[in-house]
Amino acid sequence: MSDHVVIVGAGHAAGQAAASLRQEGYEGAITMIGNEPYIPYQRPPLSKKFLAGEIGIDRVYFKPPEFYEKENITVKLGTRVTEIDRKTKTVHTDQGETLTYSKLLLTTGSRVRELNLPGFDLEGVFYLRNVGDVEGIQSYFNKGGKCVIVGGGYIGLEVAAVAAKHGIDVTVLEMAPMVMARVVDPIVSRFYERVHKEEGVKILTGAAVSGFEGKNGQLTKVTCADGTAHEADFVVVGVGILPNVELAVEANLEVENGIAVDECCRTSDPDIYAAGDCTNHPNPLLGERLRLESVHNALEQAKTAAAAICGKEKPYAQIPWFWSDQYDLKLQIVGLSAGYDQAVVRGNPDEGRSFAVFYLKEGRLIAVDAINRAPEFMMSKQLIAKGVSIPAEKLRDENINMKEMAAFAI
């Protein structure tokens, strides 16, 4: 059988894997199958510059359309893979096609968690995951009016920032007592609540949404469990994402909070690999298995998977990092703060818009949230990868340049 790598999905990981396969010298056939009508594009701008209308679709493509032609990569768009048959090494699509693979790469990504509350199907209720979603939201942007954001996580707050800049009256409803509660220390949550307030966005925490109400099929208000209601012309729901593991489950691949892969992105079937949001993978630097929702993870795992398909071992071992843009705030996060026992603040979160929080666990630096603080982010990237401890009093001392911080590593 001739070589044929079939890539299921057409997101960041798919685009990178296709490019990396060619860079690694793979000369066989490559087919990428995506259910959206677009070649791989970058998702982060969808809740930032693309939503704001500052850049068009041609500037969010991961690689230009010519790339796929030049590199001889067949791209099937608007097509969903419906089944993997491991015995015959084939995949079936909803277009009635059957493709035979020599190696299969699953980059199925994730999808939004839906709120199946009363009124969820009214006009004006949006999620934000793909270009189509943004187009829907933008159609309301131009009309002005009122927007309710359900969920005070990254997506919700980024959309709130863009909408507020468009002169829209924005209210964020967050169920937890604080925004971004899942990922940051309360110091950072309070800071973001302050900035959004300064920018004219209302944030209500402890608000459990119970449903959507409308008139003639069009949303008019969002109701909460405590009986309150919030008028809205449109609502954007951002309450997390779920990994797309169904194909893998049905194919009896090992799945546990994501498609289980090893450090080289191999699944429990030697001819099937997986990369990106959909995987549960080991991280030797962190000493644990995890599932990540991040661009960096998608790109790096894709490189690893492509190498592995070409018979090269390039184990994935990197400290995760993330970013979020809201207003003039650039939040850069490196590491995972879960399990921290001390949060050390450098700078003043109560005034201005620039500070960093270092997360320590038994003295060891495990993560940093840096807000308009590139030095803290860049230096911590190196320090966390080394697994060092740095005394809290040094980290918080702004008289010590971040460049000198390594000298205090224990």
Next chain:
Amino acid sequence: MTKVVFIEHDGTEHEVDAENGTNLMEAATKHLVPGIDADCGGACACATCMIYVPEEWAAKLPAKEDMEETMLDFCDHSKENSRLACQIEVTDALEGIRVSMPASQH
């Protein structure tokens, strides 16, 4: 369109027609120039699109903002003449610019 030459660490040259209004990082990735990783897609968040700009061109570029300056300050391969390609808008003034890239962006 503005002519831009990207030079890989091994000396390989790539001459591309960059669209005015986009940035040098986009010009490189759009034309499949290897050596510009651009992990964050141009958000000035990752410092993986570093280039070296010859002195005669440096003055013609927009000045570095704080974020770019500090990001570069902490990059392994950073030099005096380093810039982040995503922060440089393509304009007529850049016609014929030649920039080079480090051995690795990580």
